[in-house]
Amino acid sequence: MxxxxxxxxxxxxxxxxxxxxxxxxxxVFETAxxxxxxxxxxxxxxxxxxDHGKTERECVTExxxxxxxxxxxxxxxxxxxxxxxxxxxxxxxKSLAAWxxxxxxxxxxxxxxxxxxxxxxxxxxxxxxxEQDGLGFFKTHYYGGIKKYQWTTIPLALHGVVTKADGTTxxxxxxxxxxxxxxxxxxxxxxxxxxxxxxxxxxxxxxEQLTILIGSRPYEEKTxxxxxxxxxxxxxxxxxxxxxxxxxxELCAVPAMKARDIGLDRSLIGAYxxxxxxxxxxxxxxxxxxxxxxxxxxxxxxxxxxxxxxGNSGMQCAVYFDLIADxxxxxxxxxxxxxxxxxxxxxxxxxxYDPNFPEVHERxxxxxxxxxxxITKFTGSRGKSGSNDASAEFVGYVRNxxxxxxxxxxxxxLGKVDxxxxxxxxxxxxxxxxxxxxxxxxxxSMHAPYEVVAKTDVYMTHKALVTFFAE
Ligand code: MN
Ligand code: MN
Numbered sequence: 001m002x003x004x005x006x007x008x009x010x011x012x013x014x015x016x017x018x019x020x021x022x023x024x025x026x027x028v029f030e031t032a033x034x035x036x037x038x039x040x041x042x043x044x045x046x047x048x049x050x051d052h053g054k055t056e057r058e059c060v061t062e063x064x065x066x067x068x069x070x071x072x073x074x075x076x077x078x079x080x081x082x083x084x085x086x087x088x089x090x091x092x093x094k095s096l097a098a099w100x101x102x103x104x105x106x107x108x109x110x111x112x113x114x115x116x117x118x119x120x121x122x123x124x125x126x127x128x129x130x131e132q133d134g135l136g137f138f139k140t141h142y143y144g145g146i147k148k149y150q151w152t153t154i155p156l157a158l159h160g161v162v163t164k165a166d167g168t169t170x171x172x173x174x175x176x177x178x179x180x181x182x183x184x185x186x187x188x189x190x191x192x193x194x195x196x197x198x199x200x201x202x203x204x205x206x207x208e209q210l211t212i213l214i215g216s217r218p219y220e221e222k223t224x225x226x227x228x229x230x231x232x233x234x235x236x237x238x239x240x241x242x243x244x245x246x247x248x249x250e251l252c253a254v255p256a257m258k259a260r261d262i263g264l265d266r267s268l269i270g271a272y273x274x275x276x277x278x279x280x281x282x283x284x285x286x287x288x289x290x291x292x293x294x295x296x297x298x299x300x301x302x303x304x305x306x307x308x309x310x311g312n313s314g315m316q317c318a319v320y321f322d323l324i325a326d327x328x329x330x331x332x333x334x335x336x337x338x339x340x341x342x343x344x345x346x347x348x349x350x351x352x353y354d355p356n357f358p359e360v361h362e363r364x365x366x367x368x369x370x371x372x373x374x375i376t377k378f379t380g381s382r383g384k385s386g387s388n389d390a391s392a393e394f395v396g397y398v399r400n401x402x403x404x405x406x407x408x409x410x411x412x413x414l415g416k417v418d419x420x421x422x423x424x425x426x427x428x429x430x431x432x433x434x435x436x437x438x439x440x441x442x443x444x445s446m447h448a449p450y451e452v453v454a455k456t457d458v459y460m461t462h463k464a465l466v467t468f469f470a471e
Contacts, residue, residue: 381421
């Protein structure tokens with residue numbers, strides 16, 4: 001044995017000890033190469049879901065379509081239930097709970113997964129329509145946390161509903177078909193942007209400057225506000241609406257871009273609204289893949305997370321736990337015990353490490369694209385303020401579960417300490433005495449009009465939820 005070989009052997013002993021004692025996050029390509037094809041295949045369904053669901057309302061509609069095909073039916077309070085029953089509850093058309101009644105006692109707890117289906121966007125104001133200097137515009141008020149300048153000079157589509165004076169509601173979708181017109185927010189040419197570019201990022205484009213260009217052709221007969229009149233006439237012909245109807249409308253401008261593969265290797269998905277439909281869709285597919293669960297398993301698709309989970313469609317609304325209480329009442333179970341024994345994966349995204357912006361991440365505690373589903377023990381900002389901060393025991397439980405099912409996973413915090421922060425629906429679920437931890441997909445360019453995720457991570461999130469629902 002040469003001296004070199006001896007050294008090699010010693011190193012290998014150290015290496016094996018390292019392997020035994022150290023932790024290293026690895027990519028799905030390394031640890032589960034056999035699953036990559038399935039991940040690519042799974043992405044097709046997800047991308048179709050994205051193209052059908054650009055608002056929370058559309059996500060609810062599409063989810064119900066998928067669930068109905070799989071035998072789920074609408075629940076009404078007081079319904080008799082039995083093991084194996086599959087239900088959904090459509091909450092005001094804007095949020096949804098879907099579940100399968102377990103074979104065990106309800107007092108063993110409900111296994112919940114909660115994602116949100118609203119995404120940052122640009123909403124129309126209640127008096128939006130005007131013309132100025134030969135152009136027609138909509139005034140807007142943005143929804144959720146956005147970098148306002150990112151929403152200029154991209155194709156926008158208009159989605160939403162208008163409730164007219166007679167009480168009827170019409171649905172609006174313009175800009176998704178290839179021959180539809182699109183809408184647009186202008187920005188300044190670089191030649192004249194010296195003053196603008198000297199401003200700080202938040203002021204480059206102000207909220208009031210996010211006005212949407214919607215036309216320029218005047219009504220044929222000469223009159224004041226002829227462009228506005230012509231635009232209103234088009235809306236009236238198409239939707240039967242008059243200007244006052246905007247006051248009772250919810251119209252949202254969203255990117256008029258479809259989900260697409262990104263990269264020569266097609267490993268990534270670009271789309272509007274990954275946050276958080278990239279967790280909502282795996283919840284649905286995991287629920288639909290579940291047969292005869294022991295626990296009652298429930299997928300929640302909540303609205304308004306991006307503005308604080310408020311309103312009667314947000315996670316703070318009572319309805320989700322009213323549904324559980326209603327079932328407890330029907331089955332003669334103690335509702336407080338049901339909640340106490342319930343477990344929840346708060347399915348939301350985290351910020352993936354971006355090599356172009358290393359300064360905001362702490363490399364040991366960040367999630368990486370393609371390293372699998374990410375468990376986020378705590379969120380919040382500064383000293384974990386506003387965070388659920390899951391218990392060691394519950395994180396340990398989830399960790400064991402995922403390892404046992406060969407789910408590739410990682411952990412992360414949201415950026416460096418003091419770099420900023422954020423929150424999820426987890427804390428509102430924890431208020432009900434439910435064990436809860438955040439789990440979801442790493443995202444690049446989160447909250448941008450077009451975000452990026454990796455196909456392998458989406459698939460691992462589906463697998464994680466399938467495993468959880470099978471508990
Ligand atoms: Mn989110
Ligand atoms: Mn978000």
